[in-house]
Amino acid sequence: MNLKNLETCKGLIKGSYVDQAIQGTSQFNKLLETLLIHKKLPNIGYNDKIIELILNEISMMDSNNFIENIGVGEREGRIYSGLVEKRHYGFAHGIGRSGDITEQQPKAAGSSLIQKLTHSLVLDAMKLAGLEQSSLSNCLLLPMATGMTLTLTMLTLKSQQSQSNKRYVLWPRIDQKSCLKSIITAGLIPIVIPNILEGDMIRTDLNILEEKIKELGVDNILCVFSTTSCFAPRVPDKIIEISEICKRYNIGHIINNAYGLQCSKILNNISQACKLGRVDAFIQSTDKNFMVPVGGAIISGPNKEFIDQIARNYPGRANSSPILDVFITLLSMGKQGWLDLLKERKELLIYFNEKLSTLASQFNERLLNTINENKISFALTLSSKILNNTTQDKEITTIGDFKNSFSFSMIGSKLFSRSCSGSRVIDLETNKKAIIGGIEFNNYGSHIENYSTSYLTVACAIGITKIEIDTFIQRLSKLFKQQK
Numbered sequence: 222m223n224l225k226n227l228e229t230c231k232g233l234i235k236g237s238y239v240d241q242a243i244q245g246t247s248q249f250n251k252l253l254e255t256l257l258i259h260k261k262l263p264n265i266g267y268n269d270k271i272i273e274l275i276l277n278e279i280s281m282m283d284s285n286n287f288i289e290n291i292g293v294g295e296r297e298g299r300i301y302s303g304l305v306e307k308r309h310y311g312f313a314h315g316i317g318r319s320g321d322i323t324e325q326q327p328k329a330a331g332s333s334l335i336q337k338l339t340h341s342l343v344l345d346a347m348k349l350a351g352l353e354q355s356s357l358s359n360c361l362l363l364p365m366a367t368g369m370t371l372t373l374t375m376l377t378l379k380s381q382q383s384q385s386n387k388r389y390v391l392w393p394r395i396d397q398k399s400c401l402k403s404i405i406t407a408g409l410i411p412i413v414i415p416n417i418l419e420g421d422m423i424r425t426d427l428n429i430l431e432e433k434i435k436e437l438g439v440d441n442i443l444c445v446f447s448t449t450s451c452f453a454p455r456v457p458d459k460i461i462e463i464s465e466i467c468k469r470y471n472i473g474h475i476i477n478n479a480y481g482l483q484c485s486k487i488l489n490n491i492s493q494a495c496k497l498g499r500v501d502a503f504i505q506s507t508d509k510n511f512m513v514p515v516g517g518a519i520i521s522g523p524n525k526e527f528i529d530q531i532a533r534n535y536p537g538r539a540n541s542s543p544i545l546d547v548f549i550t551l552l553s554m555g556k557q558g559w560l561d562l563l564k565e566r567k568e569l570l571i572y573f574n575e576k577l578s579t580l581a582s583q584f585n586e587r588l589l590n591t592i593n594e595n596k597i598s599f600a601l602t603l604s605s606k607i608l609n610n611t612t613q614d615k616e617i618t619t620i621g622d623f624k625n626s627f628s629f630s631m632i633g634s635k636l637f638s639r640s641c642s643g644s645r646v647i648d649l650e651t652n653k654k655a656i657i658g659g660i661e662f663n664n665y666g667s668h669i670e671n672y673s674t675s676y677l678t679v680a681c682a683i684g685i686t687k688i689e690i691d692t693f694i695q696r697l698s699k700l701f702k703q704q705k
């Protein structure tokens with residue numbers, strides 16, 4: 222209620238009571254004012270009721286919610302279902318106009334405000350997570366997952382006039398299909414840069430990368446596509462060195478930072494890469510970093526003009542709910558909640574590492590030594606002993622039977638059937654060839670041709686709890702006991 226209406230209430234109820242109520246409601250207005258002025262995460266997250274009040278107030282600013290509005294256009298934000306209306310807090314106009322996804326909508330001041338505020342909140346969250354200001358010229362939250370957003374980013378790079386003949390994308394191998402598809406769907410040609418081994422770790426081969434640049438010629442190369450977040454034993458690409466190479470040869474550099482916002486080491490490296498070399502953009506998923514449903518990705522980078530160009534290249538309007546999800550979530554977490562989540566993950570990483578090492582040694586397996594470089598994912602060896610021992614107490618009738626009954630991948634499916642999701646088994650006993658986007662890969666899934674052992678991967682991702690880790694270790698241990 223505004224002040225005038227509150228004063229009018231004095232004709233209905235005691236003035237002193239109304240004065241108290243004015244104090245109460247002004248506390249809410251103060252919160253809103255702080256948010257509008259500072260555009261930063263609130264120190265302590267807001268409760269759901271306050272967030273809903275904010276959403277309802279802002280939603281009233283969109284024309285489809287004006288009490289006296291009559292819509293005579295072809296897009297009036299009409300919502301048939303009350304459930305759908307509720308699910309979106311009455312926001313129906315989406316974001317952007319046909320010329321620019323960040324352009325403000327005359328019919329939807331509220332939606333435009335949410336988009337603007339969310340971009341500021343995301344920038345604040347990224348800074349709090351450890352990125353330096355100089356690498357965060359701006360950000361763009363799009364309602365597409367990471368793969369599609371990578372495609373749009375590469376297409377924008379290509380659309381810049383001088384880049385138009387450049388078709389090659391140098392891509393240090395990462396066995397994640399959306400990465401490769403994002404290049405192919407952009408109509409570009411991926412050049413696989415095979416990785417090298419360094420101890421247990423699978424790493425970027427900078428020599429081959431540079432050789433390929435010379436071989437293909439800088440005039441034909443659009444960019445290097447590097448990746449920071451990946452399953453162990455692959456570790457994040459050497460993005461600082463890559464950015465320096467890209468600067469030296471004047472070729473683009475796009476970093477796939479899918480779930481890297483939760484890891485300060487990765488963010489440090491991105492900041493350094495932006496400072497020392499060339500980074501055109503880094504892209505991260507909203508669901509993997511901010512605990513919202515799948516549907517959004519964030520583009521950021523040191524060059525504001527490039528980010529703005531991507532916004533201008535986006536054809537048409539877009540759905541705003543992935544933005545609303547992030548807006549709600551960041552208001553709900555607040556600065557403290559976000560920092561606590563990041564800190565807890567860091568602490569649990571050490572805990573998970575210890576637990577897995579102990580479990581590994583109990584069963585004569587080994588936790589692969591990748592923790593210094595990969596601070597999100599772990600890999601635990603699966604030795605053939607597990608298979609040999611199980612074959613002893615089972616009768617084998619056919620070779621097919623043998624293969625099906627005792628492949629390591631059973632461990633993955635058994636874990637899944639015991640309600641443990643997310644672990645992956647890489648079985649190198651059976652060399653899996655895969656053709657993706659017309660390119661053949663040996664041992665697809667393992668990021669390299671011939672790794673020395675089969676293994677199981679798990680991740681210590683944001684939001685995981687100690688209880689989940691303990692329960693997982695119990696279940697895995699039980700499974701190994703049955704196997705060995």
Ligand SMILES: *Cc1c(COP(=O)(O)O)cnc(C)c1O
Nearest residue numbers: 366367368369397399450479506
């Ligand atoms: C999740 C992920 C992607 C993108 O997948 P989307 O489904 O498009 O979000 C790309 N690369 C890696 C390493 C990922 O983990």
